[in-house]
Amino acid sequence: MTTKRLEEVLMRLPGLNLPERSGCVAWAQLVELTSIQPSEVAELIDLGWISPGKTNANEYLFNFRDVYRIHKLMRLSKDLDVSFNSGSIIVDLLERVEELETEIEELKRLV
Numbered sequence: 001m002t003t004k005r006l007e008e009v010l011m012r013l014p015g016l017n018l019p020e021r022s023g024c025v026a027w028a029q030l031v032e033l034t035s036i037q038p039s040e041v042a043e044l045i046d047l048g049w050i051s052p053g054k055t056n057a058n059e060y061l062f063n064f065r066d067v068y069r070i071h072k073l074m075r076l077s078k079d080l081d082v083s084f085n086s087g088s089i090i091v092d093l094l095e096r097v098e099e100l101e102t103e104i105e106e107l108k109r110l111v
Helices: 003-012 027-034 038-047 064-080 084-110
Strands: 024-026 060-063
Touching: 003 064, 024 027, 024 064, 027 038, 027 060, 027 064, 038 084, 060 064, 064 084
Parallel strands: none
Antiparallel strands: 024 060
16 A cells, blocks of 8 residues: 555544644654554664654644554564564665666656
C-alpha cells in the first residue's frame, strides 16, 4: 500500500479525531495504527529512523510516511525475525531501490 493510499484509508477511519487535512498522527494514534510498543517508537526516534515534529505542548506528531515505514518494519521484523536495527536498514534499502527504479523509468521515457 502506498503512503497516499494509506493516508486516504486512515482519514476515513472513525475515532481518529484528525482534522480533515492533517498529514500527521499523534503518538497514541501511531501506536494504535502500527501495533508498535511505545518503547520501540522511542528507539526508532533515538536511531533517527523517524523524525517526528513537535507541537507547542512538546508532543510528538508523526506523518503518514512514518506510519507506512513502521508497518513495513514490523512486517519484516516479524516475517524475517530480524531486529529493529536490521529491519530499519532493510526498509531504507527497499525505499532506495524504489527511488532508483522510478529514476530508471523516468530516464527510459526520455530516451
